[in-house]
Every structure is written in structure tokens, then in C-alpha cells.
Amino acid sequence: MPRHKNSTQSLNVNWKRTVIWMIALIILGVFLTILLSPNSGLLKTVPTGFKDIFRLIIVLVIGALVTTFFERHIFRLSVDRLGSQSATSIRYAARLMIYIIIALSALGAVGVGLTSVVFGGAFLTVIIGLAGQTMFSNLIAGIWIIVFHPFQVGEFITFITWQYPVLMPSFPHESLKPMYTGYVKDINLMYTLIETQEGYPQVIPNGILVQAAIENRSSTVMxxxxxxxxxxxxxxxxxxxxxxxxxxxxxxxxxxxxxxxxxxxxxxxxxxxxxxxxxxxxxxxxxxxxxxxxxxxxxxxxxxxxxx
CATH class of the missing domain: 3.30.70.100 (Alpha-Beta Plaits)
Known part of the structure; x- marks a missing residue:
């Protein structure tokens, strides 16, 4: 009973901090909107050639603050309320939306029309072309992991992949599988965090896990x-x-x-x-x-x- 009471009090404190952070961000947004008004704000005195750069810096700074806020407060609350499985999906979707909004805001800050970016054929062509690159392949692989749930946060898994080979034994025994084992701690946009049996954090790109053979040792007993x-x-x-x-x-x-x-x-x-x-x-x-x-x-x- 005391443990449940302490957890409830801790959750209430976290909610209060979250509300304070949200109010502070809203006030900061209103202040920056007035400050950066092109007619009467700070940008009025900035040379025309530097306005886009100045707006881009402001957008990136605000984006970093919002991301930090969500990582430290909202995402922790989702784990307490929803459990690890639902919280992982919500965290991933929220992170993806936040970074998309920051990217579109940054493009808008430098004068690129959002309508042409989102609906233009060039945008789709670029996305399809970049999907084969390492960064975007990890992003798409993360979506695959969240949707199909080959494993979940908190489970004990072993994955086998050719990208991380192991040394063969010096004696003529059976060959060894290149296996890596640990507890899944987090699944983010690019990487999955696994804590090894030795206690070390191991960061694995999502693209490698999608191609790996995965043994979910939490789902089987014998x-x-x-x-x-x-x-x-x-x-x-x-x-x-x-x-x-x-x-x-x-x-x-x-x-x-x-x-x-x-x-x-x-x-x-x-x-x-x-x-x-x-x-x-x-x-x-x-x-x-x-x-x-x-x-x-x-x-x-x-x-x-x-x-x-």
C-alpha cells in the first residue's frame, strides 16, 4: 500500500511538472511570435538576406526544446499510464510526428512552400529515393517493428545477423551462431536499445534487426x-x-x-x-x-x- 501511494504521488508530481512545462512553452511561443513579427518585431531590423537564417535557427532551437520536453516528461508519463507495449508505439509515433513538424517548419522558415513540399511529386520522389539509404531504411524498419511487434520493450531476445559476425572457435567444434542477447529497453526512430546480459547498453540499427533472425526468449518457457x-x-x-x-x-x-x-x-x-x-x-x-x-x-x- 505505501509503495502504491508513493508511485501515485510521484505521478502527480510529474503531471504538475508537465503542466508547468506546457504553459512555459505556450508563453515562449506567443513571445517569439510577437518578437519575430516581420513588421514590428525583431526581424524588422535584421537585413533581408539574414532573415531566413535567423528564422531557421529559432525553429531548430524551439524544436530541440520541444523534443527535450517530450523525452523527459510526456514519454515517461505514457509508460506509467499505458504500460511498455502501448507506450512504445505512442512514443515512436510522437517522435516521428515531432521530427516531421520540425523539418517542415524549418523548410517553411527558409521560404520553401509547405504545400509544394508535401504534395509535390518531387517530394515523393525524394522520399522514395532516400528510403534506400541507411538513415531512412532504419526509420522505415522502426515503423515495421512497431506495427508487427516481433518483440516488445522489456522482453528478452536473441538476434542472429550476418552484419555482426563472431570469431570461430580455435578447436574443431560446431560452428557458432553470431547471436547477441539482451533485454529490449527502448525502440526509437533509428535504433533499438538492448541491455546485454553483462549489463552494457547495446544500440542496434532498426534496419539490421528487421533483417535478423530473432529468438524471443520471453515468449517460450522450455x-x-x-x-x-x-x-x-x-x-x-x-x-x-x-x-x-x-x-x-x-x-x-x-x-x-x-x-x-x-x-x-x-x-x-x-x-x-x-x-x-x-x-x-x-x-x-x-x-x-x-x-x-x-x-x-x-x-x-x-x-x-x-x-x-
Missing amino acids: HTARIRFDVSYDVEAAVLIDRLRERLQPSLAHSWVVTPQVMVADLYPTSYSVLIKVQTDERDDDVRSAVLMEASKVLASLKVHSLS
Whole structure:
């Protein structure tokens, strides 16, 4: 109850700050309208050649203030009120509209007619041509992510993409997928912010995520964890596999409910590779640690037995 009360008080304080900011912006807009009047305002004394530049600077400054206001106040309130999924869509649409308005206002400030910009064939031609460029492809990809929801803010995902390759292992094991894993923190116009398992923020262009294979690990519970390690020929493979199957039986000490699959995966000149597949709902790192701990005990007992 106290926690709910504190959150309500915090929300009320944020709303008060938001109202104050909105009133301040309205007053600033009225003041600048009077100040920049071409007949009686500040622009009356500015040379004709510099009026467009002066208006452009003013528009960009006001646009930066409005953007900062929305980022710090309105967007935070939308998360508190609507939840992460709806808030992400609203934030994206609001950001897109704000930047479009700023761009059109900047063009109008330098004397470009808004009607010809919006409805002219040249405008559509430019947009279609620029859509293939990196910046606009990320923008369009962001719209695709918001509309089709391959993942949402707060979900734990893994994406696989050829643009960010990983180094191959130095030993002849299976090839590794170029996977990157983390929690989705934000989806903006150009990038998606992902917090990695190590806690570092990772900024990925939306265009890359649209082309990537995405594993949404928040939507599935049970999955297969693969653990592979090499064993010397000093330990007999059949004996090791039988002991591992006995040791890895489902119990209170293990998170899996089905006996893991244990098999020989490959042979090398001096060793062989053991592959263990576990059906579990825990993180792969935790399962790998538990399995390797049990395997180390089995290997230690077999080596002691062979020495005796």
C-alpha cells in the first residue's frame, strides 16, 4: 500500500511538472511570435538576406526544446499510464510526428512552400529515393517493428545477423551462431536499445534487426540447452555416458524434468567430444554450469577408479 501511494504521488508530481512545462512553452511561443513579427518585431531590423537564417535557427532551437520536453516528461508519463507495449508505439509515433513538424517548419522558415513540399511529386520522389539509404531504411524498419511487434520493450531476445559476425572457435567444434542477447529497453526512430546480459547498453540499427533472425526468449518457457566438452581417450566413452545419464537424472537438485540426452558428438586424434542436451526453462549459462559440475565429478571418480 505505501509503495502504491508513493508511485501515485510521484505521478502527480510529474503531471504538475508537465503542466508547468506546457504553459512555459505556450508563453515562449506567443513571445517569439510577437518578437519575430516581420513588421514590428525583431526581424524588422535584421537585413533581408539574414532573415531566413535567423528564422531557421529559432525553429531548430524551439524544436530541440520541444523534443527535450517530450523525452523527459510526456514519454515517461505514457509508460506509467499505458504500460511498455502501448507506450512504445505512442512514443515512436510522437517522435516521428515531432521530427516531421520540425523539418517542415524549418523548410517553411527558409521560404520553401509547405504545400509544394508535401504534395509535390518531387517530394515523393525524394522520399522514395532516400528510403534506400541507411538513415531512412532504419526509420522505415522502426515503423515495421512497431506495427508487427516481433518483440516488445522489456522482453528478452536473441538476434542472429550476418552484419555482426563472431570469431570461430580455435578447436574443431560446431560452428557458432553470431547471436547477441539482451533485454529490449527502448525502440526509437533509428535504433533499438538492448541491455546485454553483462549489463552494457547495446544500440542496434532498426534496419539490421528487421533483417535478423530473432529468438524471443520471453515468449517460450522450455527450450533445449546444449553443452559440449572434450574428454581424453583415457576415459572410456561408454562408461562415461552411462555414468552421466545416471548422474543427470531429474531430481530436486536439477531444474529439468526429462532425462538429458548424452551422446558422443565427434572423435579427434587424442580425445572425443561429448554432447549433452537438456530440456529446461532456466538460462543456458546456469544449466551449463550445473551440468559441467556434475560431469567434473563423474570424470574425477572415473580417473581415480582407473588409477586404483
